[in-house]
Amino acid sequence: MAKSISPRAVLGLLLALALLALPPVALSLGEPFYIGLASRMLVFALAAMSLDLILGYGGLVCFGHAAFLGVGAYVVGILGHHAAEQTLLFGILPGTTSGWVTWPLAMLCAGFMAFLIGLVSVRTQGLYFIMITLAFAQMAYFFFVTLKGYGGDDGLSLGQRSTFSDLVSLRDKSTFYYVTLTMAVLVGGGLIKVTRSRFGMVLRGIKENERRMLHIGIPTFRYKVAAFTLAGAVAGLAGALLANQANFVSPAMMHWTRSGELIVMVILGGMGSLLGPAAGAVVFLTLEEVLSAYTEHWQIILGPLLILVVYFARQGLYGMLPRRRADR
Amino acid sequence: MSAKPLLQARGLIKTFGALVATNNLNLEVHPGEIHALIGPNGAGKSTLVAQLAGELPPNSGRILFDGADVTAADIPARVAAGLVRSFQITSIFPQFSALTNVAMAVQARAGHSFRFWKAAGTDPRLVDPAMALLDQVGLGSLAGTPAGEMAYGEQRQLEIAMALATRPRLLLLDEPLAGMGREDALAIIELLRSLRGSYTILLIEHDMDAVFSLADTITVLVYGKAIATGRPDEIRANPEVQQAYLGQEAHPREVQHA
16 A cells, blocks of 8 residues: 655655755855855754744743843853953853853753742642743843853844854854754754653643643642743753853843744744644744835834734634644 | 552531531542442532542541541542542543553653653553553443543443553542443443452442442542441441432432432
């Protein structure tokens, strides 16, 4: 019996080819700018997927996710700053531009911060949860604003991008793009695996009916904190990538409007599908790029679009894809 | 009864403002029995279940499960010990399939869920026991149906399957027949009868036919107090019970008829 090829598989294959071919095509068209833009899209795709893990699967509407992005970015920025100035952090730690050190550290710091915030916030529900996560994110925002040594409000320029021994050089746009693509695919794929695991089932169950979860004997609190921590760590990695992509870090990265944009990406793409929010990030940044060429108030067009999606396509962009045969 | 009680409530008191919902209540449920808890509306049955299951803390008194004091234990800890409740108002995972609903409960019993990699949906250690339980409650053919789309009676059966999946030692069944048609109710009564001996059951139920045909022991609750405990025939003949029911609304015949 010949196995028929599903429309989803065809779509996936085309997408993979397009992603791989993007840098050479952009270069041959004389438009290297698009390589940077695509890298940025991939970074936000990763961030949106990390938010989707807690928002779409766990039902935790985190309104401060950009804080984890920002902390990840600042880990790269601050260590890079000390490396360039040849000074010590806290008077003991030398700076470094090695991505072997800074990227995992960005995940660790953002994850640890998410763990602490999670311990406090996931005890609350609904609006209170939204408010608490927002409050913590604003605290982080103003904390970095007050760090005059690291540029305060103006932010901090990266002297150079992260280095990986002599393995790859991220100075090259195309190389950076491929590294970002690899990260997004590996980590995003990992997240998809996680959502199908026992842990992922617990998250879905909490979103569906948390009271029932308790009464089948699952102590939900610890799983929510764990999911929050994991999502924070992945957002931290996205932050480290974002710092490299922009060659710059600033408190604006963790402003609450940025957290709002991440939520928009998730809803636009389709909550609880991971691939949807990744696509949502791409669409969001495309709209920003295209529309802001016409008007700086480009969100005046995004707004109605979002309303349409919420009203007519609850599952977002992902819901418009052809369904798999056994999707439940 | 000679055996040590599996569940004991001692001097349980719960008040809401001036209302005494549970009034110095003592209750013993013995291993293997089906123990029914009846009483007029407002007698404090639901409040008692909530305290036994760990949702409401009593003002005073103690709850012992298998000899251990669980008064301060949280809900998952009580479930882990084997004290599991079902709900009067159906509480399931509506978007999951019937099979996934039960598999979720099997997973809860299979140790911690900090397992991030292997797919849960195809894990035979979860799916196989879940399927067996669905067959046991008569829902085998609906395994793939989203729970939210099942008929009301089927959802009630599913809820019992979920409770069984947690491998309870004592099942607190809160009005399992609530809102059911006669036919569905008979199916559940048969199901409960089939559980006799395998599980200890504390059954809260308004359907007196069901109570008197299933229960080994009946406790009558009035104004938060257990006014009588005994075998069904003893309860039927108890003047105090008749008085309590006669004094209330329109239930006098329920007790006599049953």
